Amino acid sequence: MKKNMVKRIIAVLICCIAVSSAAFFSINKVNAATGNKNLYINGIQVQNVETYGDSNCTFIPGADVAKAFGDTVTETETRLTIVHGDKTLVFKAGQNVYTLNGETKNIAVVETNGVKIPSGAAKIRGIYGKIYVPAEILKSELGYDISNDANNIWIGNKPTTTSNTTSSATSAKNANMYLSVDNGWVCPQLPDTVRSTDDLLADSKALQQYLEFKQNGQTPESAVFDPINGEADFITTAVGNESSREYTSIIFYGYHTDAKDGYQQKINQINPQVLKFYFPNSWEWIHDKLIAKDSSIINSRMTIDGRDTYFTSGDVSLTIHISKVGGTLGY
Incomplete structure (x- = not known):
């Protein structure tokens, strides 16, 4: 051959x-992997759930994460609403914006020649009944404790031992x-x-x-x-x-x-x-x-x-x- x-x-x-030219978004300055990472919520590894990077964002299943923090969640195949105290976040599949208390915000922003503009590539996705949202938004808007390394994403409390490889x-x-x-x-x-x-x-x-x-x-x-x-x-x-x-x-x-x-x-x-x-x-x-x-x-x-x-x-x-x-x- x-x-x-x-x-x-x-x-x-x-x-x-x-082919997308955008770099992947990083949580806590760690470059998001192009493939799947192990996802831990309050120390427990979530099975049969994947994460992915797309256009400067790291996407995770929003409802699973919000429930772990005790927030009120309403989810359909196309829409996710999270109520966190006096804040209400709404994500809709296929859109590159979300709303916070009714205010529309961009999912991601890219910088070209020093000018920041909304990125149209990063979109909310509905995958097998779950709405995937950027971890960065949950962290910045709701104050969720989210961190990661090359192989793992931790939501809330970290487990005493974690995997340095895949599951x-x-x-x-x-x-x-x-x-x-x-x-x-x-x-x-x-x-x-x-x-x-x-x-x-x-x-x-x-x-x-x-x-x-x-x-x-x-x-x-x-x-x-x-x-x-x-x-x-x-x-x-x-x-x-x-x-x-x-x-x-x-x-x-x-x-x-x-x-x-x-x-x-x-x-x-x-x-x-x-x-x-x-x-x-x-x-x-x-x-x-x-x-x-x-x-x-x-x-x-x-x-x-x-x-x-x-x-x-x-x-x-x-x-x-x-x-x-x-x-x-x-x-």
């Missing part, structure tokens, strides 16, 4: 995926994800209840949680399946939003079943799971077409499972451009 494959992958991703569940997943098929790698299976929600960040995090993808660089809304932890030039699979943020590209660097290499075989097994995530009703049909190298599907545009879908191919890649369900591609 050619040594410049990774360079090619990066070049394609730069063209197809919108045991995450460690077990990592142990599997960098094995080859020859060494016992087990392909993760997408649960039947997990599907694309057409929220780019939620989709990226779902692929990371269930299919061993990793965040692609500093772009939390894109993800990449890395079979060998970046230690060799291997063909891979990448998913990310296009520049309009209304459609997604799935980039397959090789789609076949005849690979002999133990790491390349991982790609062959994970790719159908990716199709299943976006096309729950038609993924087997698409898979069969791609495996057969059916020329009728390449450079074709059609509606599949309610998505405007366009297949294109290059020298080393096959890309599926897809709209949101019920939407259309902008070209």
Whole structure:
């Protein structure tokens, strides 16, 4: 396999995926990690909850944190209200502002040439029923005791001992994800209840949680399946939003079943799971077409499972451009 494959992958991703240039916000001057951190609330590690950095902010599940401090919380899938004494904070999913006692404030501010302006990139997110809000806002507006290091975020009292690495569940997943098929790698299976929600960040995090993808660089809304932890030039699979943020590209660097290499075989097994995530009703049909190298599907545009879908191919890649369900591609 050619040594410049990774360079090619990066070049394609730069063209197809919108990349954020903002640096991550830090709590207590500690740079927020691009991946998940262990979250502790009053000394107890919260399980099955992730944190993430995006456009100068570190996002955490707001309701869980507020309840730990005894505040009154009202949460739906799209809105979170926290009442803390005489202060009322309201966050709405998809917005880059919040309100404090009715006053609208910006989620994040960026500085360009000495001028501070609101950042439109940082937005409140609703992910699997939880509203994620910036830790910095909870700390500055409500006075919550929040601190962190490279691997942990502490809300309230710190535990007597904390992890300097990832949680045991995450460690077990990592142990599997960098094995080859020859060494016992087990392909993760997408649960039947997990599907694309057409929220780019939620989709990226779902692929990371269930299919061993990793965040692609500093772009939390894109993800990449890395079979060998970046230690060799291997063909891979990448998913990310296009520049309009209304459609997604799935980039397959090789789609076949005849690979002999133990790491390349991982790609062959994970790719159908990716199709299943976006096309729950038609993924087997698409898979069969791609495996057969059916020329009728390449450079074709059609509606599949309610998505405007366009297949294109290059020298080393096959890309599926897809709209949101019920939407259309902008070209």
